[in-house]
Every structure is written in structure tokens, then in C-alpha cells.
Amino acid sequence: MIRLDGVGQVFDGREGQVTALEEIDLHVQQNEFVTLIGRSGCGKSTLLRLIAGLISPTSGTVRVAGDPVTGPRRDVSFMFQRPALLPWRSVLSNVMLPIEIDGGEGDRGKAAYRDRAHQLLELTGLTGFERRLPHELSGGMQQRVSLCRSLIRDPQVMLMDEPFSALDALTRTELSEELQRIKMELDTTIVFVTHSIEEAVLLADRVVVLTPRPGRLREVVDIDIPRPRTLGQNAHLTEVARISGLLHGLLAEKVAPVEEPAPRQVDEVRPR
């Protein structure tokens, strides 16, 4: 479904060039759930943005469903760390945003999507909140809205950049379970970036570990714990813990712990 061959990405930073990614070869199967972990600044977000077509690689090729990626695609959806809801839009109209952006569906099409939106809101337990504005919701509910939005176009591929990292432990687990259920129902391919090793293990079919400076594939770990997996009082706990320990070791390898990169200076945002 997703295929990266020799992908590299070099940025023109203010203090010279930064090699964010180097020689990445990765193949994600249809309906596979891949999680991506690595230290801050190792290029996880960059990798997702490449797949999403938000940037194009300086070397190598990115393919989705066989076609080289040239820009954002209708069947690929992106979900961010923060809910990124438009604060003046109701829950429903936030979920409908992608359809609105597409325009030309005709009225019948739109009505169909509206039904789909209601369905998704129900799936995520948001029925009754359709007319609320984002600031009237809790963080977890906002992130659910964002999830519905990224599902409204029935994407083939979902790219998720630390979607749950701003939530508390419990809400996080709940949404993780929901995501697994949705994935099974909808047959989507998911690439999921996270800071939490535990989460990576819990969700993934395969965990990809990136090392920083430049970002390279360090290891790809298959997780064969049976699904659905939870953190409740059940058997998966120790399994998850074991693999987590392993990954922890991988990540902590040869890392000078003192100096971490300063947060990337976000350029003034301007339209293309």
C-alpha cells in the first residue's frame, strides 16, 4: 500500500542543511498498522509528511497504492497531535470540513456524507454533541472529533502524528481501543507516530524504530500479541512490558543524554 524506496530528505535550515532522513526503505501492507518511534527530532513527522505529499523527498520515491506521491491525496488522511479543530465550527461542521473542501460532490453526495458523519460521531460516542463548539468539549472529545474528520472520506491510508499524546492515560487507552476497532471495521492502513513505547507496542502489527541525525531505520519489530489488546488486568500486560523493555533499550542506545535538539523554530506560516 505504501512503499518508500531510498527516501532521503534534506532541509535548508537557517544554519545550513539538515539531513532529516536518509535511505529509508519501508513497505507497509494494506490493512497493516505500523507505529513509528524514535527520539525527538529523528524525522518521524517528516516521514509522515512525505507520505502525505505535504513535502516531496529530496531523494528516493514514495508510492501510495502504486502511484508516486505528488501532493495530498483524497484517500490519505492526516491526523495531528493536537485536535486542530476550527474553533468557530460546530463539531459536525468540523467533521464535514474535508467534504466541503473537496466541493463538487453535488447535493446528494453531501447529504450522504452527512449521514456518514453522524454515523462516525455515534461510533466515537459523540452523538448529542453535533452542534457544540470545540471549546465546549474536553481534550479527549476534541481528539475524537478530529478522528471522525480524518475518517469522513473513507481513507485508504491514515497517517497519525502523535494523535493521543496530549490526553491523559485513561482517555488515551480508551481512544486506542476505539482506533483498533475502527481499523478492523474499515480495513485502513495506518502509520502511527508516538512518543510512548507502550502505546506503540499495544497498537502495532509492526513497530519501526528510527535513529536520529540523520534519521535512519534502526529496526523493525513484529508484534504478534493477539488482538484486541488492552492494558486492563489481562495477560497482554507482561507481553507488552517485555517488548517495551526491548524497544526502550534500542532507543536508549548510544545517546548522549545531555544535549537534545532545541525545538524546531516554526517558520512564520505563510501560504504556499
Next chain:
Amino acid sequence: MIRLDGVGQVFDGREGQVTALEEIDLHVQQNEFVTLIGRSGCGKSTLLRLIAGLISPTSGTVRVAGDPVTGPRRDVSFMFQRPALLPWRSVLSNVMLPIEIDGGEGDRGKAAYRDRAHQLLELTGLTGFERRLPHELSGGMQQRVSLCRSLIRDPQVMLMDEPFSALDALTRTELSEELQRIKMELDTTIVFVTHSIEEAVLLADRVVVLTPRPGRLREVVDIDIPRPRTLGQNAHLTEVARISGLLHGLLAEKVAPVEEPAPRQVDEVRPR
């Protein structure tokens, strides 16, 4: 060291009264490490603020070192979720802020504290960064500066409100280890709020579980895993996992998962 007897806290919210805490009895020993977990809005921060003397309880009494708490004390320090560094101050001068606020130490005293600051910065691996401004540091480094600042007055009690929750998994573990080391060295009493059950178990001598609406003590769990504890490939993993599972169950009890509280509206901040 810290003693709460029948402590309750009621807020005058815009839509009537909110009972944040009710009938809390808690006794924290000298040099004990207590972690506090609970759903969002169950009153964890309120509890810390009561101990810190930032607010006074509507019922019951709070004592630190035997004296009823009437306001912030020199020997109690508070550390927040976000580093809360003053952006125009260098690392060193941020660490020295509490001393500056105290004023009247005389010049000799100040010099001694400056030495102490350098010592703390070294302890946390920040030597060489003394003159940097906060925005030139990574999130983890900023949080370390904040840690140094909360240690500069040699506090008897440290209150920590989700101090590591904005950090990535690895940095988080590193700082947790550092915190344990410092605590053993300095003999401080620590009350630590966290969203992460794993972290709570890893750090604590005792874990306190709060239930929401109104906030009450649900359970106090003793953790007797030997120290120092880490998440690396070692034996504590499964122990931690087991207790985590248990706590997870406690937290998830009778929780209506759909509606969470909307984020508390932070009042316009005004001086007292």
C-alpha cells in the same frame, strides 16, 4: 511531614459551587515519595495547591512540619507541568529566581546560592548552558532547569504537578531516574501528580488514587519494588506492569466514558 485532616475544598464556580475535594485524610512521612493519580478534574492539582498554601481549604486542616499552612513556605517548592521559565532570563538566573525573590540574603548568602545553583546544574547535566535563554533549550532541558529552580532553596517538601508529562518517553524516564537519585541524596519529601500510571508506580513509595466529583481518596497502594527502579530490560518491568494493571482497573471503575469535563476556564489572571 505533611498532614491533611478532613480537608475539603469548594469553589465558587460561575455555574454554582463545585466540590473539588471532600474529606481527605492523608499523612505523608518525611522522605516519602507519594504519587497521586486520578482522572482529569478529580482535584489532584487542588490538593497540591492546598499543601503549597496557594489556596486555603474550606474545611479541615493542612499541616506541614507540624505547622498549619497559611501561605507559601520557603521550605516547600512547587514544580509545574510546564517548565514555567521566565523567557528573558538565562538558565542560571532562572534557577536563582527564588533566591532573588527572597531578597535580604546579603551578598555572601547570594554567592553561596550561586555555587549551589552551579552544583545543581551540573547534577542535571546542564553545565555549559548557564547563559542560554530558555527558548534555546529543548523541552527536556527546560524541565531540568525548572527542577534545579525548585531545588535551589533546599526544600523539605517538593510538590510536583505532572512535571514530566510534556516530555517524550525517553527523556521522561531519564528525568525520573534523576529525580529518584536527587531525592535519595537530599532527603526530601515528594508529592508527585501524574497522568501516567506506569510513572506513578515506578516512582512511588505509595500511590494515592483519587476519584472524581467530589474528589475523594479511593485507595492508597504501597509499592515495595526495590530501588533504584528503571524501565530498562530488567526485572521490575513485570512488577510495575502488574501493579499498573491493578491501578488501571481502579481508575476505570464506574466511569461514564463519554462526557469528560471541558477544560476548566482559566480566569483572567489577576494579581491577588
Next chain:
Amino acid sequence: NNDDEGKQADTGLTKVSYLTSFNTFGREAYAYVALEKGYFKDAGFDVTINPGSGTVDVMKLVAGGQADYGIGDFTGAVITLGKQKLPVTTVGMIHQRSLAAIVSLEGYGITKPQDLVGKSVGDQPGSTNTVMFPVYAKAAKIPADKTDFIPSPPPALPQLLASGKVPAIGQFVVGVPLVEKADPKHRKAVVLPYGDVLPDLYGNAIITRTDLAKDHPDQVKKFTAALLKGLQDTIDDPAAAAATLKKYVPQTDVGVATEELKLMKPYVKPDGFNDPLGSVDPQRVQTILNLLDEAGAIKPAGSVKAEDVVSADLAPKS
């Protein structure tokens, strides 16, 4: 707030502040001449000259003690005093005839008072020309309410006239050179002086505070004399006076200023006027008051007496 009379500088000179009638045009040169030639100093004064901004403002500033002497239109002063009892009086005349006029340009179809009927005139609100228009209209036998006065700031008047936005403007006779200079087509100005039909009107007068006039008459007389000496020199040699002005006010156009001063001469010292410069004729003052009463410019009629507005005994006499 009037302790100025006691203010003795180190030099032994009395500090005095003086206000021109409006800005620092050529027509105001005489004060600078008196200053330049040391007439003020000889009379024992250290004078500071500030630009005024119209009769009413000058009266207010003098009344409020911000200035000791000022120049303002006599008729305007009388009308203002009719509305508001400011503690000021006049102690001499600069112009024996009124300079007020309606000015137009050739080709705008205005050559006589009757042509003003149905036209609009640009002028500063509250200016003498505007206020006196009903009196003028009555004397010129035209209906006063058939002419519109469009308020415009003084600086814009010449341009408004030149660009044809208005066919006529209120202007002092001495302003004519400026008006002609502002016209890029170099048309000649058409002037309808109020003095033609109202020969009794005075022009500018010297204004001072009532208490100063009452308590220090000698000082006032000395100041007036020095100022009028400058006025005499000015009309005797307009070009030199203009040059003096240029010294103090660099952006003066000497040509225009000289022209203004030449035009001003017959108003300061009309043909057949043989009294000393600056003198006041109580008879004429009463005539003016009557005119204003009749025109309804003073309400209620007769509420202003001659002694309220002039301190005739302080004015120069033959």
C-alpha cells in the same frame, strides 16, 4: 494669573508677550520692525512675538494672561465682547479702515456686490468677513441670506478659489497678492472691500487686558507708541519691512509681503487722515456700535457701550 507687569528681566526690561492677529504674514511685519529696530527695547520692553490664530483666539489668550498684547479685528472684537464679557479692551487702531473684503478672480462673473447674490463664498467660520456680511449686505443693498458662506480653513482659501471650487472667498484686502500668486493661470483678483460701503469700520486694533490698561496706563501707552513707530516705518518702506520679517520668519516670500504692505498703507493712513497713527475716534466707535446693533450682531442691541470696548484715553492723540 497676571503678575507679568512685575517681571523685570536682568536687563531691567519688562517682559512682554505680543500676538500677531493671524499667523506671520507680511501684514504683520510692523511688530518685527519695531523689535528689530529696538523701539521696544528703547521703551523698556523685552518683547516676544507669537503668531495669533484669529481675533477670538487672540482675545482669549490675552484675557487668559498668556499674552499681554495682541492684534485683532476691531469689529470682531466688539461682537465677541457682546457675547462674552472677556476682560480685554482696545488701546489703538492699526488700520483706520477695515481690510475685510470679498475676493474673486476674473472670469468668475463677480464684479460688484450684486453679483454675490446666489453665489457661495468660502471663508473661515467666525471671521470678520463672515460676521460682518449682513452689515455689508445691508449697506450694499443686497439680501444677506442669498449668499452661502462655506466654512473653509484659511490656508485652503486661495486654492479653493483658484481651482474654482468656490467663486469667491472672504479675504483681507492685503491678502490679494497671495490669492493671485496661488492662481496658476495668473488671473487678476477682483476685490470688493467692505470699506467701500462701510467707510466707518476700523480694521485691526491693539488689544490688551483691562486691568493692565487700568493699572499701568503709562506702560500701555509706551508699548503702543513703540509698536506704532514700527508701523510708521513699515508703511514708509514696505520692502525693508518685508526683509526684516524674512529675518524672523524664513519662509516669508519677500515679494508677496512687500506687495501686501504696500496695499495696507492706505488702510493704515487713508488719504486725508491727519491724526497720529493708531488714534481712535469715539464718534466712529459709536457709529460702529449702532451699525452692529441694527444688523443684530449684538444682542440685545445697545448692550455694548463704547467704554466697554475702547480705552480711548490710552490711544495716541493729536
Next chain:
Amino acid sequence: MTKRSWLKDSPAAAVLLPIIGLAGAIALWWLATIVFGIESYLLPSPRDVVISFMDQPSYLLTETGTSILETVEGFLLAIVVGVPIALLIVRSVLLERLVYPLLLMVNAIPKVAIAPLLVVWMGFGQWPKVVMVLLVCFFPIVISTAQGMKSTPIELVELLRSLNASRTQEFFKLRLRYAMPQMFTGLKVAISLAVIGSVIAEFVGTTHGLGYVIYQSGASADTPLAFAAITLLSILSIVLFYILVLLEHLLLPWAQESR
């Protein structure tokens, strides 16, 4: 605590306290005129001002109406002109670099100085007044709108891009909407300026509006009348300001909470 929160929260306090403040200021002013025996041509007492207003209330209100009309027209025009300029500025660094100093320069021109020129250029009608209002108040509108659009969070912009939205969609569905709270800040600054602009414009070439009343009464030593007009202007300005505040509350319910 209870007292504090009453002051802070009760709607009555929100209305009463400003009124008390104003009343106190007026009382002080009155006291000053009496204690120092200030002449009314220097500083009229509130009583003189009220008397002066009661003398000819309908005339003054009519003139206020004229000023309101010009102010509002010019203000709306400034929005119509300013927002597209802001769009251009945000759209391209090049344009911003080119245009910004020009805007600064136009803003720096003392408008009073060109009021007569406007009349010379445009005659005595409404136009020079409306244009003056426009000139005086478009700058803050442009700046705040541009600033607001630029401060659109990167995550929202990326969201739209990931949805393959067009530039136009990005501007109209996102940036302009996002800029609205900041735009309102600019509008609130601009409205006071707009009122002042209409006054300046009315000093020249008209016999209507409060500006004319002020100019005229200044010239005829009627200081109380001038103060009556100035008071009306201040009231007008405050009312327009609070209308904007109200509009903001109604139009942008989502913005109030995220302060």
C-alpha cells in the same frame, strides 16, 4: 473574596462602575471649575455645557447624525479597502516588503494637514469626509487583520493543506475567520480614529457635522458649545466602541473563551 467576585462577575457592576467612574470624573471637573474659579471661556463647567446643549438639542443631534453617517460610511469603506490589502500582504512576502513602508508612510501623514487638500481635490460633498475617515482608520484594520491571518496556527494551516485545499479556500475558510478576533481589536482602535477623522474633515468645507460645530463655536468664543459638541463626540465614540464589543460577542462566541 465575595466582594471581589461581585465586582468582577455581576453584570450590574459591569455597567454601574463605568458610570460611577464617569460621574466621578465629571464631578471633579465641576469642582475644579468652581474651586479655581475658572472662567467658562477657558474651561466651561459641566453645567455650562449641559445648558449649551439644552439650548439647541435638536440642532446638535442633527449634526451628530451627519457625523455618524460619515464615520460609519468611511469606516465600512476602510474595512472594504483594508481587508483585501491585508490579504495581499499575507499572501506574499514580496508584496509585504514592498507595501508595508508605503502603508507606514501614508499612516504617518498628518491628516489634518491634507484635509484642505482633500476638499480642493474632491469638492464640498460627502466624499472628502468619507475619504478622510477612510485614510485615518484603515491602517489599524490592515495591520491587525494581517497580523491575525499570519498568526493562524501552523497546525490548522497544515490541516487544510493535507486536505488539498486551494489557496482561496485556505484564505476564506481558515485565515480570514481565524483573524477575526484580532481584526476586531483593530476595528476597536479604528473606530475612535474614524470619529476623529470625521471631525477633522468637517473642519473644512461644510456647514454640517459636529466638527463644524466645534470649529464654528471655537471661532465665536462659545467654548461651552464646543465642549457640548466634544462631549457628544466622545459619547458617540464610546457607543460605537461598545457596539463593536457587542458585535464581537455575538459573532465570535468561540473567541471569548480562548483569551
Next chain:
Amino acid sequence: MTKRSWLKDSPAAAVLLPIIGLAGAIALWWLATIVFGIESYLLPSPRDVVISFMDQPSYLLTETGTSILETVEGFLLAIVVGVPIALLIVRSVLLERLVYPLLLMVNAIPKVAIAPLLVVWMGFGQWPKVVMVLLVCFFPIVISTAQGMKSTPIELVELLRSLNASRTQEFFKLRLRYAMPQMFTGLKVAISLAVIGSVIAEFVGTTHGLGYVIYQSGASADTPLAFAAITLLSILSIVLFYILVLLEHLLLPWAQESR
């Protein structure tokens, strides 16, 4: 990409582009006067303006100096007066509620209308000019400083409180410092107003300063001279603006990154 980033990043572009913009505007203006054959008393061409300036450069520069002095004095005074007012506003809801409408009202008064009154009250010296500048520009300073202090993040305020800092420490060690970037926004708005304020003040009761030159030259139909003075004013205003920008960069290195 390379071109975009050149426009965005090179310091040369940051200086050159604005100059090109200005030059373009001047060229357009010139063209207009030629193409439409506009008379110089209506709109002088840039050439007329330059000639007019070259006629008496030292005189004009001296008058510019006078205006600069008044502007800067009044501006500094406005800071000295405005910041404590902002402090009071932030310190107490009560005071804010009482004082805010008053500030609005003072801001709403058309300053041109009271310029003559200031002279009547304060005489012909520098004072009425400085006070006028103060009146014209203190409002944005107060508002932006107050807004900045109010937007101090709750976590920083709590930090100081947990350290048992006094109120004074809270204000001077935290809020005031935190407000500085927003304060600079206010200062940048205020500086243009300050320049305009000095001009308005110089219209009345003085023979110095660019305002006087404008008034005087208007009265003597010397439009090119008026434009020369207006141009000098605009330049002055822009220069003062960029001085503030520079100061901001130097004084607040931490603020630039957290945009």
C-alpha cells in the same frame, strides 16, 4: 523555493524591497502629475517637492529637529504616564471598570479641537506641544501594556506566588517584563500618532516645527513646501518606527522566537 527564501531571509532584500516599493510609489505619483497635468498647487510633483526642500534645507531640518524633540519628549512622557496607569488597571478590576471608559473618552476627544485650548491653558512654550503628543499617544500604550500584563501565563504567575513573591515583585519581575513585546506593539502604533500630535500642536501658537511650516505654507499657497514638510514628517515617522523595531530586537531577543 530559492527565490522565495531569498526574499524572505536575506537582509539585503529586507532593506532593498521597501526602498523599491517607495521608489515605485514616488514614480507613480510623478507620472500622475505629468500624465494628468496636475497643477502644483493641487498636487506638486516629487520634483517640485525636492526643489522646495533644496531651497532652504537647513531651515527645514532645524524645524524637523524641533518637531523631533517635542515628539520624543511627549512620547517618553506618555510611557512614563501610561505604564503606571496600565499597572493600576491590571491590579484591580474595580479601577479598570472605573477608569477604562474615561480613557476611552479622553481618547475619543478630537485633539485638533483642543489644541487652541491647550495654548490658552499653558501658553506658548513647549508644554502644550508635549502635552498634545502625550494625549494623542498614551492610549495605545496603556491598552497594550495592560493587555500584555493581563496575558501573562497563569503558570508564571502561580510560580511567583508559590515563591511567596510580593505584589511589587510580581509586577516588576514578571508582568511588566512579560508585557514588553505587546508594549512594543503599542509603542509602534503610538509613535506615528506622536508625530501627528506634534504637528497638530504646532498648528497653534508657535513659529517653529514642521507643523508650523505646513500651516504657514498652506496659508501662503506654497503647496510644494507643505509637501516637503509632510514628506519630512513621514520620513521622521518611519525612522522612529524602525528605531523602535531595532530596539525591540536588541532588548527582547527572547520575544522574537516565540512568535
